[in-house]
Amino acid sequence: MTKRIHFIVSLVLMLFLATTQVLGLERVIEAPVNYQITNEYIQARDDFSKKKNEAKSKDEKNIINLAEQEWIDKFNKHVKNLNETYSDEELKKTFNYEDSQVAAIRNFDGSEELSILASATYTGSVAKSTYYYDAATNKTYLTMKYTTLITGSSLNTTNNAAASIGGSEANYFHTSSSLIATYTSINGSENKTITKKEISSGNGVTFSFNNGYIELIDPLAETYVTYNLSKTVVTYAAVAGGRVSVSGIEGAFLTHTLSLDFGASFGKGSVGISITPKFSWTQRDKKTLTVSF
Secondary structure, three states: OHHHHHHHHHHHHHHHHHHHHHHOHHHHHHOOOOOEEEEHHHHHHHHHHHHHHHOOOHHHHHHHHHHHHHHHHHHHHHHHHHHHHOOHHHHHHHHOOOHHHHHHHHOOOOOHHHHHHHOOEEEEEEEEEEEEEEOOOOEEEEEEEEEEEEEOOOOOOEEEEEEEEEEOOOOEEEEEEEEEEEEEEOOEEEEEEOOOEEEEOOOEEEEEEEOEEEEEEEOOOOEEEEEEEEEEEEEEEEEEEOOOOEEEEEEEEEEEOOOOOOOEEEEEEOOEEEEEEOOOOEEEEEEEEEEEO
């Protein structure tokens, strides 16, 4: 009887362990922040709607209506250009569009349903890589990663990826940071190290980079290949004096249609630093996580 009980307990334990491995519960427990998708068209629609509701005069509302129509016209022209310029395979491999989105581009009529399908999307997540206190140096070390996945073709030309680390008991200071941007084309993908960055001591770091580029393949035949931004990974390491047992990490992805400058500003948050976009910059994604030991 005792052996049978031991066998049943062992079997249940084995099934539980196997189930956690299959479901990836270890990864779920360690998962930093749930993924949330930002659709470029939906975000613009909602922003214009909010501004019109907050308008204090009829003239102000008319100005917003004109700005909204200008944006819609640009968006429609952008989708039309995608339809006329790229094959189905290029739309899938270069811009990571799915079959339903390619169909929306091919049959685009300006409707909201097809506009949402044809729009670019942004999906971000933030996580800590290392976090520990070193008694020998009396310092706390924290490294974070902020990842953004981009699908589709955006209206914007310039992007910023910003990262910040802050502590409840002390300020963190930048020790190292990097950004790897992945650009995809019909011929594959390329990883580029982005070096244009702005360090805000004691606050965070901001990287600036383009939305894509065109590469000349055959000068004689004048053959070009389009590369489109599909992923960015920011790694940011910082150090604080003393033992900082509770800290905040944050990442944000910002876009602009013209500016080549830096669009992130840093301010105090509940735990650490809060990233906000500067005037005329659009925040596509923002993820915050409180970590402790």
